[in-house]
């Protein structure tokens with residue numbers, strides 16, 4: 001990878017964006033972080049620029065002199081197409097004018113199979129990237145370990161936990177995704193979709209049990225009728241969120257848990 005290529009990381013304050021910046025820096029690359037709020041140590045930091053994808057604030061400055069964008073920004077809660085779809089479109093328009101030569105877009109495995117509101121927005125964002133005319137690579141990842149933990153913590157708040165059977169999940173280490181993005185930044189755009197998933201596919205019930213064990217919690221697990229999940233049940237059971245691309249770089253779920261539960 002050329003060492004003087006400037007790489008813009010959007011969503012640099014997020015779970016993934018922070019690790020992408022750290023991996024780029026470890027690889028000796030120049031990472032420009034963009035976000036709505038400056039990080040705590042931003043004073044005098046040449047590598048932070050303001051960017052609000054909803055208002056368009058900072059767009060031109062962010063893309064000026066940039067060769068590659070690693071687009072990690074997303075409105076992950078509340079979901080907002082003005083950020084993910086219109087915002088990505090505006091970023092791409094500015095990037096085209098600035099001569100950006102590689103747009104790397106972060107997406108999610110199964111967004112075309114699982115009918116969920118956020119995934120519809122993510123699909124539209126991919127479409128915007130594809131139509132932009134800028135050479136691109138889309139990386140679809142499975143659920144990050146920390147996100148899986150966040151969901152499991154919510155799911156198991158009460159002593160009785162109702163779980164639908166047969167749901168398949170393939171959590172991946174976020175740093176492995178960041179490393180893959182840095183690798184992609186060093187390669188030519190593919191103008192296509194790449195995928196990355198964790199080393200193992202888990203059944204939700206087994207995932208919950210390992211999580212409860214690691215956190216020394218006891219819960220009564222009861223079956224939830226599939227009907228409750230509606231149209232989500234079938235794709236979630238047939239592996240809609242999983243991929244055959246199992247990252248060799250990623251820690252597996254139990255390795256992740258032994259670190260996070262200890263810490």
Ligand SMILES: NC(=O)c1ccc[n+]([C@@H]2O[C@H](COP(=O)([O-])OP(=O)(O)OC[C@H]3O[C@@H](n4cnc5c(N)ncnc54)[C@H](OP(=O)(O)O)[C@@H]3O)[C@@H](O)[C@H]2O)c1
Nearest residue numbers: 011013014015016036052053054073074076141143144147
């Ligand atoms: N989490 C997962 O399990 C997972 C799995 C597969 C793929 N992905 C994808 O990976 C990407 C990163 O996810 P993440 O988990 O790292 O999300 P995250 O922690 O919620 O980070 C989202 C980032 O987007 C920024 N952002 C939000 N609204 C913005 C706006 N209006 N203008 C500019 N920046 C804005 C946030 O910055 P502020 O500090 O300004 O809020 C934050 O840095 C997303 O595209 C997501 O769909 C996530």
